[in-house]
Amino acid sequence: MCMADLIVGIQWGDEGKGKIVDALAGGYDYVVRYQGGHNAGHTIVVDSKKIALHLLPSGVLYERCKNVIGNGVVINLEQLLNESKSFGNLQGRLFVSDKAHIILPYHEILDIAKEKSRQSAAIGTTGKGIGPCYGDKVSRNGVRLMDLKNLITLREKIDSIYQHLQYVQTLYDMELPSVQSVMERIESIAPQILPFVTDTTQLLWAAQNRGEKILCEGAQGSMLDIDHGTYPFVTSSTTIASGACSGSGLAPRDIAHVIGVAKAYCTRVGNGIFPTQEDGELGERLRQAGGEFGTTTGRARRCGWFDAVAVRYACRLNGCESLSIMKLDVLDGFERVKVCVGYEYEGKEIDYIPTDYDNVKPIYREFAGWDKTCGVRTFSALPSQAQHYIKELEKIIGVKISMVSTSPERDDIIMLG
Incomplete structure (x- = not known):
């Protein structure tokens, strides 16, 4: 039985996972997206053309790859349909779990209303309904892709959901779309989505038994994990490696x-602790050089x-x-480059993340900057200072940089084996 490989973000998301998946996907038969929703975005640049993916796995750019959206993903039907249309006929190449939950219009409205009610304590969500959809899933009140197969029963389910939403509507002073309008949207799009809907867990198990290669692709980053991230300023799903199992049906022993x-530096979107954040001119320089939007x-x-x-x-x-280090070229031209190697916490130096993470201050080690790494494709061709930076990161982290x-x-990737 063939095992699966996994690519996962190690910071607060936006690390460049899409490029790494794209670099490796040509050697795999299946690429699996296993959590998150269309709040995620993977950007891949091919011949200077930017391709942005929000729900589709990054393997969609390879004809040989079959692309799976697993049960752990929450799906906006319109987003999925529009995104898939831009890649032509994906029949036989795209498979969507019948157990994945659907983001409905009231989820988006509730997301925005909840965020507004938090005022200064707002999480900084995208307002796309991700959290409320996961909330309905956990409270056993959600709508799944399999429900699209029987619209009469689905109408009854949504009628029942709306009985509870009447109270929520008053609480947050918001206006919900009618059940009829929600059903009309679903009825218009369901026939176009249903051909892709299947039991993706059985699909992946069968692929494993045939010896086919599987690559799992995470969304967001580990520091946004619902359990192990910087709670409460996190996303609503399990973004770490264990989420690949619960979000796809693969077993822990299946992950190779x-x-x-x-990134070679660090970014974060939304609110929450970010110990190494640089405000002012330096932060803006990184933002502009890295296109950090x-x-x-x-x-x-x-x-x-x-x-x-x-x-x-x-x-x-x-x-x-x-570990893959992305965007090294963004640091080109900096006279000095800093790395946080520890924290000051309660009067002591520590080298770990405490649960009370809000009260740490970074301890930095400085490195000499370098001139130009942009477009370099071999390690030996990097400036000596950049080589030193990569080697020292590897030592500090304790994980091989590959x-x-x-x-x-x-194609601008240095492979280190």
């Missing part, structure tokens, strides 16, 4: 290699130095055996 992905929302990302403590923590959570990206372009 876990590849972590991190959300693929999904266009929001400016907060930027700062590489946090080796957080990366080491996330690598341990995920069981990473190798890939280094030096531009957004698909």
Whole structure:
């Protein structure tokens, strides 16, 4: 039986996972997206053309790959349909779990209303209904793709859901779309989605039994994990490696290699602790050089130095055996480059993340900067200072760095074995 490999984000998302999946996907038969929703965004650059994916797995760019959206994903039907249409006929190449939950219009309205009610304590969500949809899933009140097969029963289910929503509507002073309008949207799109809906767990098990290769693709990042991230400023799903199992039906023993992905610096979208954040001119320089604006929302990302403590923590959570460092070229031209190697916490120096993470201050180690790495494709061709930076990151984190990206372009990757 063939085992699966996994690519997972090690920071607060936006690490560049899509490029790594794209770089490796040509050698796999299946690429599986296992959690999150269309709040995620993977950008891949092919011949200077940007391709943004929100729900479709990154293997869609390879004709040989079959692409699976697993049961752990929450799905906006319109987004899925529009995105899939841009890739032509995906019949036989796209498979969507019948157990995946559907984001409905009232989820989006509730998401925005809840966020507004939090005022200064807002999480910084995308407002796309992800959290409320996962909330309905956990409270056993959700709608799944399999429900599209019987619209009469589905209408009865949504009628029942709306009885509860009447109270919520008053609580948050919001206006919900009518049940009729929700059903009309579903009825218009269901026939176009249903041909892709299947039991993807059985599909993947059969592929394993045939010896076919599977690559699992995470969304967001480990520091946004619902259990192990910077709670409550996290996403609503399990973003670490264990989520690949619950979100696809694969067993823990089915996972062979876990590849972590991190930027050569650090970014975060939304609110929450970010110890190495740089405000002012330095943060803006990183933002502009790295094009740090959300693929999904266009929001400016907060930027700062590489946090080796957080990366080491996330690598341990995920069981990473190798790490890909992205966007090294963004640091080109900096006279000095900093790395957080510890924290000040309660009057002591620590090298771990405490549960009371809000009260840490970064301890930095400085490195000499370098001139130009953009487009370099061999390690020996990197400036000596950049080589030193990569080697020292590897020592500090304790995980082998196997890939280094030096531009957004698909082929600008240094493979280190």
